[in-house]
Amino acid sequence: MKLFDSTLGLHGQALSLRSERMEVLSRNIANADTPNFKAQDLDFRSALKGVQQGNEIKTTHAGHVSSFEGASPNLFYTKPLNASSDGNTVEISVEQAKYGRAAAEYQATLRFLEGDISAIRKVLRGD
Template sequence: MTGIREHLGIHADALILRERRNEVLASNIANAATPHFKARDFDFAAELQRAAGGGPLAVTNAAHIVHGDAPAGQMGYRVPVNPSLDGNTVEMPVEQMEFSENTVRYQTSLELLNRKISGLTRAIRGE
């Protein structure tokens, strides 16, 4: 017999990580005019894999490409295409696009989670 956590699967972890990423991206946008502010982000796919219990891929050959620059659980700095003169690395079009995409994916994860919970509720009621 599986527990509720197993039934909800990766969607619960994805929702938590999407919320965390929205906070990071919102902070970047809020600090767009702050001199020397460095835009931050994290590798969502790597964090989701880590949350699901998977580890990073093993690098067994010198020709292998290492995925991700930041260690697990740490944020990295976004590399700007056009850095500003005051040292700020926030590029509003990039941040707004990332925020919008992450929000849509958050809503998708929330909808999938709601459907799974609805299925559990129907099963408990015997419907």
């Protein structure tokens, strides 16, 4: 809905991007022992900039964000500090640290959204 898009600003889109990044990082963690798996990450800043420039979020159905138009260029393969003999580039401790930080950033964005929604409720109620 356009009203909420303009009222909530980029927080809703940022939350979706943060969720997408957490999916990428969790996929890395899940494949830590898969031979030849290449770890990826999402460049959040570039992806958000793309959204600001008008790229829309694509969904497969109303409750699920599958990918972002223009986000593919924002996905990149990470370069490990220590090469694995099986070709896997996941460094589990690095990925877990990234995931922890991404989760904290997701929570912070969610709190901003909750504040925005609370303010809208007050306006609608006339408080």
